Amino acid sequence: xxxxxxxxxxxxxxxxxxxxxxxxxxxxxxxxxxxxxxxxxxxxxxxxxxxxxxxxxxxxxxxxxxxxxxxxxxxxxxxxxxxxxxxxxxxxxxxxxxxxxxxxxxxxxxxxxxxxxxxxxxxxxxxxxxxxxxxxxxxxxxxxxxxxxxxxxxxxxxxxxxxxxxxxxxxxxxxxxxxxxxxxxxxxxxxxxxxxxxxxxxxxxxxxxxxxxxxxxxxxxxxxxxxxxxxxxxxxxxxxxxxxxxxxxxxxxxxxxxxxxxxxxxxxxxxxxxxxxxxxxxxxxxxxxxxxxxxxxxxxxxxxxxxxxxxxxxxxxxxxxxx
Amino acid sequence: xxxxxxxxxxxxxxxxxxxxxxxxxxxxxxxxxxxxxxxxxxxxxxxxxxxxxxxxxxxxxxxxxxxxxxxxxxxxxxxxxxxxxxxxxxxxxxxxxxxxxxxxxxxxxxxxxxxxxxxxxxxxxxxxxxxxxxxxxxxxxxxxxxxxxxxxxxxxxxxxxxxxxxxxxxxxxxxxxxxxxxxxxxxxxxxxxxxxxxxxxxxxxxxxxxxxxxxxxxxxxxxxxxxxxxxxxxxxxxxxxxxxxxxxxxxxxxxxxxxxxxxxxxxxxxxxxxxxxxxxxxxxxxxxxxxxxxxxxxxxxxxxxxxxxxxxxxxxxxxxxxxxxxxxxxxxxxxxxxxxxxxxxxxxxxxxxxxxxxxxxxxxxxxxxxxxxxxxxxxxxxxxxxxxxxxxxxxxxxxxxxxxxxxxxxxxxxxxxxxxxxxxxxxxxxxxxxxxxxxxxxxxxxxxxxxxxxxxxxxxxxxxxxxxxxxxxxxxxxxxxxxxxxxxxxxxxxx
Numbered sequence: 001x002x003x004x005x006x007x008x009x010x011x012x013x014x015x016x017x018x019x020x021x022x023x024x025x026x027x028x029x030x031x032x033x034x035x036x037x038x039x040x041x042x043x044x045x046x047x048x049x050x051x052x053x054x055x056x057x058x059x060x061x062x063x064x065x066x067x068x069x070x071x072x073x074x075x076x077x078x079x080x081x082x083x084x085x086x087x088x089x090x091x092x093x094x095x096x097x098x099x100x101x102x103x104x105x106x107x108x109x110x111x112x113x114x115x116x117x118x119x120x121x122x123x124x125x126x127x128x129x130x131x132x133x134x135x136x137x138x139x140x141x142x143x144x145x146x147x148x149x150x151x152x153x154x155x156x157x158x159x160x161x162x163x164x165x166x167x168x169x170x171x172x173x174x175x176x177x178x179x180x181x182x183x184x185x186x187x188x189x190x191x192x193x194x195x196x197x198x199x200x201x202x203x204x205x206x207x208x209x210x211x212x213x214x215x216x217x218x219x220x221x222x223x224x225x226x227x228x229x230x231x232x233x234x235x236x237x238x239x240x241x242x243x244x245x246x247x248x249x250x251x252x253x254x255x256x257x258x259x260x261x262x263x264x265x266x267x268x269x270x271x272x273x274x275x276x277x278x279x280x281x282x283x284x285x286x287x288x289x290x291x292x293x294x295x296x297x298x299x300x301x302x303x304x305x306x307x308x309x310x311x312x313x314x315x316x317x318x319x320x321x322x323x
Numbered sequence: 324x325x326x327x328x329x330x331x332x333x334x335x336x337x338x339x340x341x342x343x344x345x346x347x348x349x350x351x352x353x354x355x356x357x358x359x360x361x362x363x364x365x366x367x368x369x370x371x372x373x374x375x376x377x378x379x380x381x382x383x384x385x386x387x388x389x390x391x392x393x394x395x396x397x398x399x400x401x402x403x404x405x406x407x408x409x410x411x412x413x414x415x416x417x418x419x420x421x422x423x424x425x426x427x428x429x430x431x432x433x434x435x436x437x438x439x440x441x442x443x444x445x446x447x448x449x450x451x452x453x454x455x456x457x458x459x460x461x462x463x464x465x466x467x468x469x470x471x472x473x474x475x476x477x478x479x480x481x482x483x484x485x486x487x488x489x490x491x492x493x494x495x496x497x498x499x500x501x502x503x504x505x506x507x508x509x510x511x512x513x514x515x516x517x518x519x520x521x522x523x524x525x526x527x528x529x530x531x532x533x534x535x536x537x538x539x540x541x542x543x544x545x546x547x548x549x550x551x552x553x554x555x556x557x558x559x560x561x562x563x564x565x566x567x568x569x570x571x572x573x574x575x576x577x578x579x580x581x582x583x584x585x586x587x588x589x590x591x592x593x594x595x596x597x598x599x600x601x602x603x604x605x606x607x608x609x610x611x612x613x614x615x616x617x618x619x620x621x622x623x624x625x626x627x628x629x630x631x632x633x634x635x636x637x638x639x640x641x642x643x644x645x646x647x648x649x650x651x652x653x654x655x656x657x658x659x660x661x662x663x664x665x666x667x668x669x670x671x672x673x674x675x676x677x678x679x680x681x682x683x684x685x686x687x688x689x690x691x692x693x694x695x696x697x698x699x700x701x702x703x704x705x706x707x708x709x710x711x712x713x714x715x716x717x718x719x720x721x722x723x724x725x726x727x728x729x730x731x732x733x734x735x736x737x738x739x740x741x742x743x744x745x746x747x748x749x750x751x752x753x754x755x756x757x758x759x760x761x762x763x764x765x766x767x768x769x770x771x772x773x774x775x776x777x778x779x780x781x782x783x784x785x786x787x788x789x790x791x792x793x794x795x796x797x798x799x800x801x802x803x804x805x806x807x808x809x810x811x812x813x814x815x816x817x818x
Contacts, residue, residue, distance in 0.1 A: 002573065006590045159590075316579075316592060
């Protein structure tokens with residue numbers, strides 16, 4: 001398929017997944033702060049850390065109040081990673097490849113765009129963000145469902161899933177990284193200060209609470225980390241997302257399993273193997289934060305290499321290196 | 324529903340004869356309409372408009388910034404053409420396109436028609452759309468104009484005339500196909516049993532035409548559609564046609580010339596392209612051959628084309644036959660190549676480059692329509708009878724300054740078709756753009772795009788200037804059967 005089309009569909013999915021994750025972050029943070037006696041502004045700073053947009057925020061806002069952070073993450077069209085920007089770019093991407101996506105997907109994207117635009121004009125959205133966040137999540141699900149159910153699972157579809165899974169792995173890792181240390185002020189992971197309500201909120205923001213309960217039972221920080229990081233069956237877990245990304249990559253390249261044709265494929269396979277054999281106790285002992293940081297770096301590199309291997313024009317002078 | 328009073332203007336109405344009775348071609352349709360319950364037509368019109376929005380059938384308007392996508396108004400009442408008249412039109416179009424292809428090929432090669440003085444050398448030589456880069460070229464199958472959209476109009480005398488040939492990048496065919504879909508969705512009971520020629524074959528025929536004209540020796544040619552991009556006014560059509568034909572929709576930046584061939588940049592490397600249905604103008608096609616500032620085209624594309632390793636549809640250089648001064652010679656061109664009279668007449672045209680004709684034009688500016696020879700889309704036209712003395716004086720000055728750039732034609736009174744305006748049917752002026760494909764064979768799509776001027780009395784049908792469109796029905800022969808009378812009762816009750 002055309003490189004431009006592959007790139008467009010890949011980013012379309014990344015933008016949608018990004019918008020959905022912002023909605024999730026806002027929702028969990030809002031719920032966590034609800035129980036507080038006073039509106040602590042410092043509790044909205046971690047949200048900016050989660051999306052890694054602190055510098056961008058500091059340029060245009062004076063204090064990380066709830067209103068400012070929510071405005072910045074939801075409806076600030078100068079922030080390229082805000083929900084409104086992500087959805088607008090996803091729609092614009094779709095417009096340039098309408099011959100590739102199904103009309104149902106196109107209509108869903110239109111609806112999504114209109115939903116976010118309309119919400120941006122209503123002040124109540126920021127005062128009570130839960131309902132809006134839920135609608136964003138649901139619309140994103142509808143869109144992914146429409147892609148699954150109405151598009152051929154061909155190369156374009158796999159590029160779309162590759163983008164979505166890479167974005168999701170990154171965002172779940174950020175959520176875990178920031179909240180884990182927030183919820184463990186003394187770093188011990190045990191003790192009387194454990195706030196089950198807030199740990200439950202973290203799981204819920206990844207739609208993971210019910211699955212976690214069924215599989216792991218009681219809330220234990222180590223197990224929560226294990227679940228969000230290493231679970232193979234839960235669709236928002238980092239490991240699951242990377243496995244699916246690897247599957248799609250293989251469908252795109254046609255490589256035999258455990259082999260590779262492209263550099264990005266090699267790196268993705270390696271990252272997935274790391275998770276295949278990882279144990280949570282080792283990770284925590286070596287430092288959860290360091291481990292997640294490394295994971296994010298590797299994902300970034302994979303994203304760049306995907307661009308080099310499939311989208312860029314420069315690669316065309318050299319054929320792909322054989323395995 | 325009650326169709327009367329339908330107040331006709333003095334021109335020709337396509338549906339009703341001057342005595343107010345339906346013409347033979349429209350009779351069955353009018354009878355059907357009469358069986359509809361009051362308000363039903365309006366309801367269906369609304370439903371059609373809603374459908375258009377949901378289907379996202381839009382065109383872009385350049386003057387607007389945000390929200391540039393507009394829905395093109397659609398009117399539910401079709402234009403109906405009977406089988407006999409259509410067969411004459413189709414023969415006329417085929418004759419014309421074949422002659423024009425021979426003409427373009429001749430102009431860039433042997434120039435026999437000039438040597439034989441059937442067309443003046445100065446006229447062709449001074450055409451701004453003559454492309455020196457195309458001299459000596461022989462496209463595959465000898466076809467230069469693969470796709471044309473010929474504009475036809477009917478004057479008050481009932482005669483159909485060719486107004487323009489549109490041999491470069493004619494657009495509108497996607498609306499023809501979508502209008503028919505819309506008609507079937509919203510007007511099924513009326514449409515049923517009307518014995519209308521289907522048009523669905525077009526994408527298939529277009530693909531066949533493109534592949535037929537691939538460079539010789541290519542066994543399994545790859546065709547693509549080249550678009551200027553999402554901001555072009557016809558982007559919807561580009562996307563639609565690519566999807567219907569199952570070929571890639573490419574931008575200039577998706578294509579590269581390497582090792583003497585054109586390739587598209589794919590996720591698996593380069594893939595050779597053999598035929599390009601290009602929807603960008605000659606000027607922007609190749610910055611190395613035409614405009615150097617073009618970022619829409621493909622560098623060195625013309626070299627590959629000249630080497631016969633890629634086919635372009637339409638070939639560059641066809642605009643020479645679109646020049647409105649050259650247009651005036653098309654009847655002579657047909658006589659020259661075929662030794663027969665044109666089946667479809669031209670609109671009488673005065674060439675301002677000719678001293679005598681120019682004097683006539685200048686002294687009759689208040690009665691004539693003056694057009695620049697090299698514009699399309701209705702730009703730069705002076706409607707003499709409606710113009711102010713000042714506008715006419717300016718126009719006269721422009722003509723005297725550059726006579727070659729102007730032609731003039733009598734003011735024609737375009738025919739009308741009943742159109743739903745509020746609760747009533749009103750006559751509105753229309754033209755017709757049939758689409759003609761020319762590859763190994765000629766294919767004329769039955770009907771074409773009927774554009775309608777929605778403003779009362781207006782003759783301007785352009786989408787950018789308040790025009791809308793209608794479905795166009797070509798009736799099959801032996802249409803007067805009673806195959807559909809059974810659905811009348813059902814129809815009346817369901818409305």
